[in-house]
Amino acid sequence: MNFLFLNSASSGWGGNEKSVILAAEALSGRHHVVFAYRRNEIGDHTDLLKYRLPFIFEGDLYTIAKLVEIVKKHSIDVIVPSKRKEYAIAGIVSRICGIRNVLWLGALRTPKNTLAGRLVYRTLADGIIVNARQIKEGLLKSGFIPADRIRVIYNGIDTRELDRVAPEKTRNTGRKMVITAMGRLDKNKSHDLLIRGFARFLAMMPAIEATLQILGEGAERANLEQLIRKLKLDGKVVLRGFIDNPYPELAGSDVFAMTSVSEGLSIALLEAMYLGNAPVSTLAGGGVTEIITDSVNGRLVGYGDENALADIFLKFYLEPDYRRQISEAARLSVAEKYSAACIEQQMVTFCRQTIAKQPR
Structure with missing residues (x-):
């Protein structure tokens, strides 16, 4: 044809x-x-x-x-x-x-x-x-x-390409946790919700070693930068901009967070799951619930629920074995279906x- x-x-x-x-x-x-x-x-x-x-x-x-x-x-x-x-x-x-x-x-x-x-x-x-x-x-x-x-x-997703361009994921045996988000910096992606949820997570106990990196560019950058300064998250939250090959970043990350208002079947989410991230996402109105089964191969939260988001981040942080269990199930589910x-x-x-x- x-x-x-x-x-x-x-x-x-x-x-x-x-x-x-x-x-x-x-x-x-x-x-x-x-x-x-x-x-x-x-x-x-x-x-x-x-x-x-x-x-x-x-x-x-x-x-x-x-x-x-x-x-x-x-x-x-x-x-x-x-x-x-x-x-x-x-x-x-x-x-x-x-x-x-x-x-x-x-x-x-x-x-x-x-x-x-x-x-x-x-x-x-x-x-x-x-x-x-x-x-x-x-x-x-x-x-x-x-x-x-x-x-x-x-x-x-092209799993062969991901295997080629991303380094083998290394087992994170320490407590420090890297959270990644990826997508256009626009209102639909609601990165402001993610940043506020991350701030709540950091406030839940002293000396939490975690960072949030957001890969992507867009019209909301200035507003997000202002929010980061307001919440005193400089150095903890980094807007990385557009990265042509984000796969090494995803492979080196522990958790992938998506807080969109609405999504279809997110390619970024699938790639992050395949590359060993434990995913957490809002329901997002589209195909997320067809990718993630809550507490099996990821975690789901209601849109706008910053407290639930912070609670999940804390559980992933305090229980690395649980986080790895979720991430391994996430990778397997994507490899089999997508x-x-x-x-x-x-x-x-x-x-x-x-x-x-x-x-x-």
């Missing part, structure tokens, strides 16, 4: 972009895959055959015309848009060229039952791939998207089923 993936992100390399490229590269081993993107910041992350296009707005005629050329040149069977702006563009291109349009949706969303909503998610879409059951349920609440057009395919090979097989099956339906 021949696939054309789209990603029109205007700024920032994030989990959605990473999962899209991982899926595209997983398919490229046995299929012809082309990638169209807007920013070099995204395109530079892959060696796939690729085209840079403007993706200015939903009716961008230049982008539509160029995509039609690409589809015809490469005999594309399925176009896979991954951002909201592209859904309409890909739908138009698919109808012009007589191919299938399969949306990639990685965030909890309930489309409004409007003319525009029905056009994008039903009329112009032949299928929708989501990475969590809760996202599928959100789509079904719209009332106009048939259930058989939605397929849950969990994000995968490989790139699983994505390739499930995507091909769904796309073939979509193509096999009544031809256009």
